[in-house]
Amino acid sequence: MGLQRAGFYMALVHYPVLNRKGEVIASALTNLDLHDLARAARTYDVPVCYIVTPLNDQQALAGRLIRHWCEGIGKTLLPNRAEALERLRVVEHVGDAVLEIEREWGKSPTVWATSAREQEAALSHEAARRILERSETPHLLLLGTGWGLAPGALGRADALLDPIRGVDGYNHLSVRCAAAILLDRLLGNRGGDR
């Protein structure tokens, strides 16, 4: 019942991102980000949400969390969480996610990046939704942690999506909430509302 014709993937990027001072860093994982993004991915039927971090200890942490909920006692206690967290896949670089999707589809994904900053020539969510409805190319959406994607990650993108605008200029949603709203706008089942 998903609207997209080809696969739509997302990646939560921990490197390269910016810190508060605008420096390029590898951010630390946030436990709840992984849960929330996995649950949103499952809800909107995004097959994989990549967790991108080049740091070994952070990869191990993510792996432990995923195993706990997908194989361990977590699965018994809360089976629907396993259904969500099994959509997470830990990779070292954005390029690894791109390659994996390319192997799956036989063509490179179009990469979209998100930014809270207003940009000339950014793609509206409505236009992005229309593209997904008819595209035969897979898409990968990059979501930045910390203070957002660094130029090195933005530079990989084929297009930038518009920021989520509230009712005035304030534009500081958490990455968890921004991701949920974006999935709803791009893939949500309209008219499924009674």
Add this chain to the structure above:
Amino acid sequence: MGLQRAGFYMALVHYPVLNRKGEVIASALTNLDLHDLARAARTYDVPVCYIVTPLNDQQALAGRLIRHWCEGIGKTLLPNRAEALERLRVVEHVGDAVLEIEREWGKSPTVWATSAREQEAALSHEAARRILERSETPHLLLLGTGWGLAPGALGRADALLDPIRGVDGYNHLSVRCAAAILLDRLLGNRGGDR
């Protein structure tokens, strides 16, 4: 630029809610819930997000967190977080939030509750949005933590909103993500998209 004619408020309810076994409990605060809901409230210009808990230590915890970000060092480091967290108000019961809104508007708010379960006669998000566009009565949206609002809280509601449906039956978003999607559907600036 908000669409609603009268005030739209929300409340994150920690009591009475259900636990995994369906028992009525007071749930513990989650630090990130407070941040995420405050940021979403600020984004969609919801004037107040009530944090409902009857537990004194939890009220104190919420108060400390709010003061840290609105008055303390947090405000200096991250002024936009103060703008968000100053919209949080800690109250003991849902009834205290209702009374406060009543004092502000001179009339009782219509109370809407959310549930992840399908319910007969629930209000669609589209219908709820149209009501808000022309209503002169304030509204209060109750969001449940834990395993959702207990009957004692649902019983206070004038109407239930539809659950957020994904592309199939899976319906287990975090309260943070569900709140963000609901605000976007009820109050989001449509057509603001380029």
